[in-house]
Amino acid sequence: MNGFYVTVYTNVVALMLSLGLIALAAKLKMKDVIEKRLYIFLISSTAASAFLITLCANVEYGILAWGKYGALILETILEMILTFIALIWFVYVDYRIFRSPDHLKRNMKFINIPVALVFILNLINLFTGIMFYYEDDLTYHETSLYIVCDIARLIYFMGSLVYLEWQKRKDKRLRYLSVKSFIVPMVFFVLLIYFTSYATSPLGLAIGLALMYVQNINYMCYQDGETGFYNxxxxxxxxxxxxxxxxxxxxxxxxxxxxxxxxxxxxxxxxxxxxxxxxxxxxxxxxxxxxxxxxxxxxxxxxxxxxxxxxxxxxxxxxxxxxxxxxxxxxxxxxxxxxxxx
Amino acid sequence: MSYKMIEIDGDNAEDFSDYIDIDMQEQLDREFFRGIGAVDDSDSPVGAMVFELLDSESDEDTKSRIRLLKADSEDIENVILTEYKSKIEEEDVTESCFESSDKTMSDFLESNGFSMKVSEAMDIVLTVKDVKAVPLFAKERNFPPYIMSLSEVSAIQFRTFVKECLFKGHKGLLEDLAYISKSWFDQDLSSCIVTDGKVNGALLIKKAPSGLLFTMLFAAFGADSQQNLALLMGYSARKAIEDYPEDTKVVIRRHNVMVQKLAGKLFAGSKGEDVFMGKRSEE
Structure with a gap:
């Protein structure tokens, strides 16, 4: 039961943090509408994933009697959403760097490959259990193929970190963009799951997004409210x-x-x-x-x-x-x- | 015999066609090109000089590059050089330089205080056949829709790109980039990358009156700039291969390290001819 409480509490905190961030982000005066929308979308997806994990935990521990198929469907949706969040994270970083919708559109077919693979595998898994499955008593089992989901997310998070660092050296506009907000979700997302087996990834994402919010506020100290130029x-x-x-x-x-x-x-x-x-x-x-x-x-x-x-x-x-x-x-x-x- | 000095510009350059070739005549319309002509008592041309001012609109020292000096006699060359000296004093030129395969001109300048050396020219002269021989350009290929000829972009889009280049200090071979209009370049051979409605990369090619093709500016900014540079090269190269005879000459000036490396990779073995290079302090 300890596992249940840790999972539920960390995800409830993540959910509350995300909901608070949505309210704050909606009031942010960001010149770039696309950036603001991507940011709010990320927070909303994080809130959704925190809610889903909480729900999953309730089903797995029998508090909600949805049975193994209910658990399987919830888990499938969750895996897809978590990978999708990682994709949007990468897209957000790319957009912060280049602010170019055309550049994103031109590269989407490559950027989408990991998430497409995860989606297809999860759909196949619904009928075959090749990645994960539940027994009748809701005991969860994972196969080695599940690593594909982790690798896909790692590609997006590590990729966004490396990409940002590389571009920061070339583009002086990015010098105020701190990588701290990108390291935190990666740490929670990948490392803690292996060390603690708890689904703490939404908390990591929420903390990362909160750090980004703080960064945005700090950045706005340098802006003139009337013109949007620096001060x-x-x-x-x-x-x-x-x-x-x-x-x-x-x-x-x-x-x-x-x-x-x-x-x-x-x-x-x-x-x-x-x-x-x-x-x-x-x-x-x-x-x-x-x-x-x-x-x-x-x-x-x-x-x-x-x-x-x-x-x-x-x-x-x-x-x-x-x-x-x-x-x-x-x-x-x-x-x-x-x-x-x- | 006395000679009169006159200013040569785009309007009267043709009068000096015995001394200034057709390509150089066109250059005299440009913002930083200056021409000095010598005429005799009957106003017949007897000599000419063309030079280009470099860095004249910054707070750096202004330099002058002598592009041409030709006259009927050494006396006339001396008179022209004296006039040149007074002209460059007005422009606060601190150094004169030249690069030429003309031995007569270089000998004359050396005897007038220019230090001299023989070196490989920065220009390499290729043919369209040489371009076709590069494996990267040999095969036909489909280019993405966001790469297009210069003719397909608007004057405003071009101007915005020029501003971007100038802001970043990318002028290519064009000291007067801010003053050159879109129509000066070859509209079909020059290529552009358009991203988010703006030109963010271009390979601008000038077709001279003699038929020579000159690559004048090659730059790309922002997202995917490296891939875009490769696309621009490929697009313009294919256009040249499809639209021009194989013996058409293409001149690439290796004016910086990037172009030197690129030319070395694509056209390995191509070398510039030996030329005379010299300079003289004018302070």
Whole structure:
């Protein structure tokens, strides 16, 4: 019975945590709607899996008299959902890295292979018991083929971790994305099941998702609520990254906004700038976009397009470009940009 | 005899066709290309020089690359070089350089303060037949729908891609990338990758008036960038094989390590011709 209580309590905690996270996540002001939906979907699936495991435990220990077939169907649905969650986890990480729906669509046929295999095996298992089965007294048995389910989930979790680490080295935008929230569910999902035999995976997922929520909140400290751009605090952090040599800025575009809807202006600026640009609101009317390039023609081209888009909407903006001087260090350059604002 | 110096640009370059070939004439329309022409008392061309400014719009030292110097006599070359010196002073050029197979030009420049060495050219000149011989490009294949010719993308999509390139410092061989329009490139041979409605990779090829094909920019960003580079190469190579005679020349300038390695892998054994390279400080 100890096993029953541990399973039920950990999953009830996971369920409560997930439900709380859904309520918090729904209020999160995330610019990217797809990311928000994926995140909420992950939490909902975690809540569903926690509920199912609790139900399974009740059936296995005879509290709910659903018999061996009821237990088998529940367990089958659970295995599919847990693997599906691992797939969505991978998809979420991929989307966080690239923010490209097309990229996901193009690679879905490869990404889906492990989950498709698990689904097919589970359906076959319903009629043959080749992976797991229940005896009449609800004793659960597992065959060595069950390892396919664990491997599929491991592929997704390990894959997402390795993928994120690899991309973090190439893409400086990801430097604030901590891998802690990705390690925790992996630990619970794979290791604890083997050491404790308890179905603690939803708790691991819920804790991982909670860490992600904290990360999102911390990240939002660096954002200006009105425009969605970064704020002065981000610029201060950027200087530390520049000192460490992780970040480089050689040029900047400075936008002095006229009167008008700041949110609309921010959308117009965002539409013209490259996706990876760091755009910071330094003051009420002053926005700066940093660039790796020192080429004034490049900055001019960007500035011209922003000016044109403002003109089309009857709004006013003045655009200036600043480039790093020959003997000026990147930190001095950033200081000069911030100094001009005071 | 006295000679008059005039500025050569796209409008009058044809007048100097005895000195400037047809491909170089077209270059004089570009933002950072400058031409100096010498004419005699009867306004007949007697010599010309073409040079390109490098890094002129950044705070780096501006350099000048001499692309051509040809005249009827050494006296005229001297006069042109003097005019060149005053022109580059106006542009704050700190160093001049050149790369040429023209021994006459290189000897003259060496006698005027340029340090000289003989080296392998950065350009390798291949034919479409050489491209076809590469196993990767030899067979026909189906390309995914998101790779397409430059003609199929809009001017706005192209401009957004150019901005992306400039922002990241990828200019390829194009100092004046910000000033070049989509129509300057070969619309069918140049290829693009479109992801989420945006061009995030392209191989831009210029077909010169003489028929030479020049690879000018080869870049891809974001998701699947490495695979996309391979797709772009394959697509443009197949187009060249299908649409151009085998003896059509393709010029690849190995201007950075990535292109050098790629050219070395695909066209192993292909070497640039020996050229004269020189430079001179202008400070």
């Amino acid at each position: 002065r605090l981000y610029m201060e952090n950027l200087k530390k990254d520049v000192e460490k040599g992780v970040y480089d800025a050689n040029g900047a575009l400075v936008f002095e906004l006229g009167d008008g809807d700041r949110t609309l202006m921010a959308e117009l600026i965002t539409a013209q700038l490259p996706m990876e640009s760091d755009t910071i609101r330094l003051g009420k009317d002053r926005i700066v976009t940093l660039a790796a390039v020192k080429d004034r023609s490049a900055l001019k081209m960007l500035g011209d397009d922003v000016e044109m888009s403002f003109e089309e909407k009857g709004l006013s903006v003045s655009v200036n470009s600043i480039t790093r001087k020959k003997k000026e260090s990147p930190v001095e350059f950033l200081d000069r940009i911030m100094e001009n604002d005071r």
